[in-house]
Amino acid sequence: xxxxxxxxxxxxxxxxxxxxxxxxxxxxxxxxxxxxxxxxxxxxxxxxxxxxxxxxxxxxxxxxxxxxxxxxxxxxxxxxxxxxxxxxxxxxxxxxxxxxxxxxxxxxxxxxxxxxxxxxxxxxxxxxxxxxxxxxxxxxxxxxxxxxxxxxxxxxxxxxxxxxxxxxxxxxxxxxxxxxxxxxxxxxxxxxxxxxxxxxxxxxxxxxxxxxxxxxxxxxxxxxxxxxxxxxxxxxxxxxxxxxxxxxxxxxxxxxxxxxxxxxxxxxxxxxxxxxxxxxxxxxxxxxxxxxxxxxxxxxxxxxxxxxxxxxxxxxxxxxxxxxxxxxxxxxxxxxxxxxxxxxxxxxxxxxxxxxxx
Amino acid sequence: xxxxxxxxxxxxxxxxxxxxxxxxxxxxxxxxxxxxxxxxxxxxxxxxxxxxxxxxxxxxxxxxxxxxxxxxxxxxxxxxxxxxxxxxxxxxxxxxxxxxxxxxxxxxxxxxxxxxxxxxxxxxxxxxxxxxxxxxxxxxxxxxxxxxxxxxxxxxxxxxxxxxxxxxxxxxxxxxxxxxxxxxxxxxxxxxxxxxxxxxxxxxxxxxxxxxxxxxxxxxxxxxxxxxxxxxxxxxxxxxxxxxxxxxxxxxxxxxxxxxxxxxxxxxxxxxxxxxxxxxxxxxxxxx
Numbered sequence: 001x002x003x004x005x006x007x008x009x010x011x012x013x014x015x016x017x018x019x020x021x022x023x024x025x026x027x028x029x030x031x032x033x034x035x036x037x038x039x040x041x042x043x044x045x046x047x048x049x050x051x052x053x054x055x056x057x058x059x060x061x062x063x064x065x066x067x068x069x070x071x072x073x074x075x076x077x078x079x080x081x082x083x084x085x086x087x088x089x090x091x092x093x094x095x096x097x098x099x100x101x102x103x104x105x106x107x108x109x110x111x112x113x114x115x116x117x118x119x120x121x122x123x124x125x126x127x128x129x130x131x132x133x134x135x136x137x138x139x140x141x142x143x144x145x146x147x148x149x150x151x152x153x154x155x156x157x158x159x160x161x162x163x164x165x166x167x168x169x170x171x172x173x174x175x176x177x178x179x180x181x182x183x184x185x186x187x188x189x190x191x192x193x194x195x196x197x198x199x200x201x202x203x204x205x206x207x208x209x210x211x212x213x214x215x216x217x218x219x220x221x222x223x224x225x226x227x228x229x230x231x232x233x234x235x236x237x238x239x240x241x242x243x244x245x246x247x248x249x250x251x252x253x254x255x256x257x258x259x260x261x262x263x264x265x266x267x268x269x270x271x272x273x274x275x276x277x278x279x280x281x282x283x284x285x286x287x288x289x290x291x292x293x294x295x296x297x298x299x300x301x302x303x304x305x306x307x308x309x310x311x312x313x314x315x316x317x318x319x320x321x322x323x324x325x326x327x328x329x330x331x332x333x334x335x336x337x338x339x340x341x342x343x344x345x346x347x348x349x350x351x352x353x354x355x356x357x358x
Numbered sequence: 359x360x361x362x363x364x365x366x367x368x369x370x371x372x373x374x375x376x377x378x379x380x381x382x383x384x385x386x387x388x389x390x391x392x393x394x395x396x397x398x399x400x401x402x403x404x405x406x407x408x409x410x411x412x413x414x415x416x417x418x419x420x421x422x423x424x425x426x427x428x429x430x431x432x433x434x435x436x437x438x439x440x441x442x443x444x445x446x447x448x449x450x451x452x453x454x455x456x457x458x459x460x461x462x463x464x465x466x467x468x469x470x471x472x473x474x475x476x477x478x479x480x481x482x483x484x485x486x487x488x489x490x491x492x493x494x495x496x497x498x499x500x501x502x503x504x505x506x507x508x509x510x511x512x513x514x515x516x517x518x519x520x521x522x523x524x525x526x527x528x529x530x531x532x533x534x535x536x537x538x539x540x541x542x543x544x545x546x547x548x549x550x551x552x553x554x555x556x557x558x559x560x561x562x563x564x565x566x567x568x569x570x571x572x573x574x575x576x577x578x579x580x581x582x583x584x585x586x587x588x589x590x591x592x593x594x595x596x597x598x599x600x601x602x603x604x605x606x607x608x609x610x611x612x613x614x615x616x617x618x619x620x621x622x623x624x625x626x627x628x629x630x631x632x633x634x635x636x637x638x639x640x641x642x643x644x645x646x
Contacts, residue, residue: 206501207501222493226496
């Protein structure tokens with residue numbers, strides 16, 4: 001009833017190709033954006049910003065980047081964390097070498113470096129596919145983390161071997177570093193994530209998106225209808241690594257505040273892959289749903305038993321979290337390989353025709 | 359009629375290159391066939407020690423329906439794969455639109471106006487019918503990545519203009535009702551039709567059909583035959599066809615190449631080929 005599309009006629013192809021051909025979707029998105037831009041900033045506590053809102057947005061963006069490559073272009077990658085690291089270190093070098101640089105510009109530009117590195121490590125994809133490509137991207141993972149550790153210039157030869165985010169300001173407001181407030185950082189992250197999400201939606205629904213999907217679904221047919229596979233795969237690596245790199249810069253500059261090389265090790269890659277799989281490969285929305293689940297679940301497990309008065313140790317919570325996330329991944333791989341996004345699509349389909357069965 | 363003309367099929371943009379010489383012939387049903395569109399000269403294809411195609415020459419003329427037939431393993435699909443650039447011939451030359459074609463990647467050949475369908479359906483299963491047919495327009499879309507990212511300017515105009523072209527193809531093949539359906543959900547016969555739509559959307563100069571009727575019932579074969587004839591008749595598209603159903607081949611095609619064990623054993627109009635003793639021997643067997 002709420003989702004009825006009857007009576008919404010399209011009279012032009014432009015209207016049919018609009019971002020939200022169904023009016024209710026646009027309304028729903030407006031509500032979500034109102035929450036994100038107005039209601040959360042007005043009501044959220046420091047704790048909510050730091051444990052939920054900011055990390056969910058950053059993880060969503062990283063998963064979105066991975067999803068472009070794996071879900072849309074069909075190229076499996078296990079090097080996401082390393083590409084995030086490239087973004088973070090590039091951003092660090094830029095703001096320390098050029099302190100006058102606007103930090104948001106630095107964050108957006110740091111993705112260019114990870115895009116370059118991504119393309120270089122994407123070259124094997126021209127010859128190998130599937131699991132073998134995943135192993136090749138693992139090489140990127142190991143090599144880059146090693147490089148972050150051994151190449152002193154990257155962390156300005158700090159004795160600790162870590163990078164420390166300096167205080168950075170725009171028009172007198174601190175946006176990064178120890179003095180920055182959570183609400184400012186939240187707005188910066190939200191702005192960047194919103195911008196890149198719009199860009200990714202447009203790319204995936206247009207010509208480039210169809211090129212990627214064709215490459216994913218049947219590469220031989222794709223080449224015979226005029227797709228240059230090399231270009232298609234390498235643009236996927238470039239755009240994906242760009243988004244992942246920006247997510248990496250946000251990860252360190254807007255949330256963690258400092259980073260050691262092992263922060264960008266395999267567990268982070270897997271975490272982002274899990275978000276993309278649980279959320280739904282080949283979907284933009286899914287990354288947000290997946291990130292909400294993966295980031296939100298431990299917080300829920302930590303606070304819920306306490307609120308209900310059930311005594312539970314933090315070690316047990318940790319184990320419970322791992323068990324639940326693990327079983328969710330198995331569940332989704334078997335029951336719904338297209339993830340939470342597909343579940344939402346099914347609910348939406350049902351709502352459109354409700355109360356009739358078909 | 360637009361036979362031999364340089365006009366575009368769906369009225370969107372120019373078809374690339376025209377055939378220079380105007381000699382041709384008139385078919386049994388009175389259609390004027392134009393000059394040579396593609397000429398294969400002494401094509402040999404070897405896989406290691408196996409000779410799949412041995413010294414074959416024939417031509418394909420503008421506007422005709424050219425069939426390639428032969429028993430299983432005769433090398434028909436290999437021939438089609440050479441034309442579409444999936445295989446590079448070991449020996450021989452391939453002339454297209456009056457120029458010798460150098461070895462190229464298949465996507466470059468597709469951009470020169472050669473489109474094809476596949477023996478085993480090769481659609482993009484994860485995409486809708488509309489998106490699948492839109493991929494056929496890839497070679498006609500040139501907007502840069504920035505324009506696409508913002509969905510503004512050239513990218514948006516192209517998207518709408520090409521959607522209009524695609525809708526004409528969808529109308530032509532009568533698949534309007536399934537345009538938003540994911541291809542994976544469609545039955546076999548419709549998938550074949552969507553594949554034809556994708557190839558047609560490219561506005562090809564030459565359309566290669568690899569067993570378009572395989573696995574179809576009589577009704578579906580009749581539909582498909584009608585579409586093939588309509589495409590050829592209305593847009594003057596040159597069609598190269600591989601098919602096992604002899605009734606269909608003899609009815610549809612203007613000229614037939616017969617292959618057996620990688621060699622050409624017959625070439626000419628259906629009636630002539632039907633009487634060729636080598637062809638009869640190849641199909642019916644011969645007593646030794």
